[in-house]
Amino acid sequence: MSTDLALRARTFRELNERGGLLLPNAWDAASARVFESAGFPAVGTTSAGIAYTRGFRDGQRTGRQMMIDEIANIARALSVPVSADIEAGYGDSPADVTETVLAAVDAGAVGINLEDNTQGGAKPLYAIAAQQERVAAARAAGSRRDIHVTINARTDPFLLGLGAGEEERVQMTLERGRAYIEAGADLVFVPLLVAPDPVRRLSEAFGGRLSLMILPGAPSASTLFAAGARRLSLGQTAMLASLGTVQAVARELLETGTWSAIEKTFFGFGEAEKLFS
Amino acid sequence: MSTDLALRARTFRELNERGGLLLPNAWDAASARVFESAGFPAVGTTSAGIAYTRGFRDGQRTGRQMMIDEIANIARALSVPVSADIEAGYGDSPADVTETVLAAVDAGAVGINLEDNTQGGAKPLYAIAAQQERVAAARAAGSRRDIHVTINARTDPFLLGLGAGEEERVQMTLERGRAYIEAGADLVFVPLLVAPDPVRRLSEAFGGRLSLMILPGAPSASTLFAAGARRLSLGQTAMLASLGTVQAVARELLETGTWSAIEKTFFGFGEAEKLFS
Numbered sequence: 001m002s003t004d005l006a007l008r009a010r011t012f013r014e015l016n017e018r019g020g021l022l023l024p025n026a027w028d029a030a031s032a033r034v035f036e037s038a039g040f041p042a043v044g045t046t047s048a049g050i051a052y053t054r055g056f057r058d059g060q061r062t063g064r065q066m067m068i069d070e071i072a073n074i075a076r077a078l079s080v081p082v083s084a085d086i087e088a089g090y091g092d093s094p095a096d097v098t099e100t101v102l103a104a105v106d107a108g109a110v111g112i113n114l115e116d117n118t119q120g121g122a123k124p125l126y127a128i129a130a131q132q133e134r135v136a137a138a139r140a141a142g143s144r145r146d147i148h149v150t151i152n153a154r155t156d157p158f159l160l161g162l163g164a165g166e167e168e169r170v171q172m173t174l175e176r177g178r179a180y181i182e183a184g185a186d187l188v189f190v191p192l193l194v195a196p197d198p199v200r201r202l203s204e205a206f207g208g209r210l211s212l213m214i215l216p217g218a219p220s221a222s223t224l225f226a227a228g229a230r231r232l233s234l235g236q237t238a239m240l241a242s243l244g245t246v247q248a249v250a251r252e253l254l255e256t257g258t259w260s261a262i263e264k265t266f267f268g269f270g271e272a273e274k275l276f277s
Numbered sequence: 278m279s280t281d282l283a284l285r286a287r288t289f290r291e292l293n294e295r296g297g298l299l300l301p302n303a304w305d306a307a308s309a310r311v312f313e314s315a316g317f318p319a320v321g322t323t324s325a326g327i328a329y330t331r332g333f334r335d336g337q338r339t340g341r342q343m344m345i346d347e348i349a350n351i352a353r354a355l356s357v358p359v360s361a362d363i364e365a366g367y368g369d370s371p372a373d374v375t376e377t378v379l380a381a382v383d384a385g386a387v388g389i390n391l392e393d394n395t396q397g398g399a400k401p402l403y404a405i406a407a408q409q410e411r412v413a414a415a416r417a418a419g420s421r422r423d424i425h426v427t428i429n430a431r432t433d434p435f436l437l438g439l440g441a442g443e444e445e446r447v448q449m450t451l452e453r454g455r456a457y458i459e460a461g462a463d464l465v466f467v468p469l470l471v472a473p474d475p476v477r478r479l480s481e482a483f484g485g486r487l488s489l490m491i492l493p494g495a496p497s498a499s500t501l502f503a504a505g506a507r508r509l510s511l512g513q514t515a516m517l518a519s520l521g522t523v524q525a526v527a528r529e530l531l532e533t534g535t536w537s538a539i540e541k542t543f544f545g546f547g548e549a550e551k552l553f554s
């Protein structure tokens with residue numbers, strides 16, 4: 001254990017416990033440094049964004065090593081704590097999760113997102129008891145490196161549109177979230193949930209340990225924090241906004257041979273060089 | 278030699294000889310696929326953009342292997358021809374250039390940018406005769422793989438602001454560009470040159486074999502093509518526009534807890550997945 005890693009781990013845990021945490025998700029060292037230099041106290045990674053940079057679709061298609069390599073690349077570029085999106089842990093067993101969390105911590109991460117989505121397995125979600133073992137394995141892996149790794153335990157009833165309707169999804173999320181907290185999760189992460197009413201109910205049930213992802217058209221951060229979210233992350237949305245900029249540049253260049261789309265959000269040659277020392 | 282590589286090499290050579298070539302420069306597989314799917318017939322890479330994604334400043338700081346790995350990643354994701362920015366070839370000697378060009382071609386590239394900037398060497402530019410040997414080494418390396426690698430020979434009097442003024446820079450560029458064409462270059466690439474008058478003079482001197490890079494505020498593509506440019510590339514400018522989008526997202530999130538900057542150029546979750554099959 002490096003002292004620096006221990007310090008980052010404590011800092012990140014405190015940021016999550018304090019609440020009101022806005023966590024941007026990076027897909028390479030450049031986006032990570034832009035977020036850090038803008039003033040964010042911590043940076044997450046986005047598995048979807050990283051997959052796209054390597055030419056893969058989302059959903060564990062990069063494999064463990066490629067994802068860990070990019071987590072290391074991002075962590076190396078930053079001074080602030082990094083939380084790693086390790087998808088479903090690149091394997092079903094608790095031992096797979098152990099291996100992935102140890103690799104993520106050794107790559108410099110002090111937090112993880114671990115999902116219960118089987119990513120194409122026989123059932124859409126791991127059985128609750130199995131996922132509890134996987135969360136416990138992540139907790140134990142952090143302990144083997146002498147840190148409290150902040151576990152953002154993702155559950156996907158909303159993302160996958162499971163159940164007959166919102167009420168059933170809320171109940172599934174309640175049951176799973178409580179079980180994951182019991183197994184050692186710090187937060188329960190519910191992507192695609194942004195409606196204030198269910199946010200309030202789930203936050204109360206989880207003692208405030210609720211983590212959400214922003215979406216185009218979602219209520220503002222202050223509304224979601226007021227409803228009980230403790231952390232708001234960006235997922236792949238900032239990466240997709242940057243891809244939209246690339247597409248606007250591409251289309252304008254092909255259609256009119258001009259580049260006002262580049263001028264509109266140009267970062268500056270010298271400013272970019274200054275991101276890296 | 279794969280037939281596919283030979284076909285891409287011929288296609289790319291023809292695109293460059295025909296002229297009016299708009300070449301966008303990618304820094305990862307995602308940006309590359311956005312450019313390809315928008316309709317560009319070929320894609321270049323940007324060494325500066327790739328360096329930033331790995332946490333380095335521009336100027337050969339990634340080293341040869343890291344740059345080649347990313348060129349391979351980009352080429353794997355595309356069906357259109359790829360031209361690789363190999364900076365100054367990662368070494369001074371013709372043998373260094375040979376090794377780099379062979380690696381770039383084996384990574385899937387059928388064109389290269391090779392610069393005469395020594396990147397911190399004793400003098401700002403390689404001696405003309407030395408750079409001619411380096412260009413010839415690049416040509417020979419392509420032949421060893423049975424392809425005509427399209428050589429965009431970059432010369433940096435304008436980029437480095439050498440000489441007492443524009444006329445002296447034009448003269449230096451004239452002398453060097455002619456020498457590089459004589460050594461086997463297909464095009465002479467003059468970054469930071471966008472003023473139509475010197476563009477006209479240099480294009481005439483090079484028999485039209487002039488390649489330029491767009492800049493914020495530069496005349497439009499049609500003006501630069503009319504003045505005699507045969508190829509216009511984006512360099513790192515699209516990457517910097519995407520970083521500017523990331524910065525706008527970051528600042529808005531920190532200042533107001535909202536994400537209109539994400540909504541403005543959002544690419545779409547499903548659309549992103551569809552980029553990769």
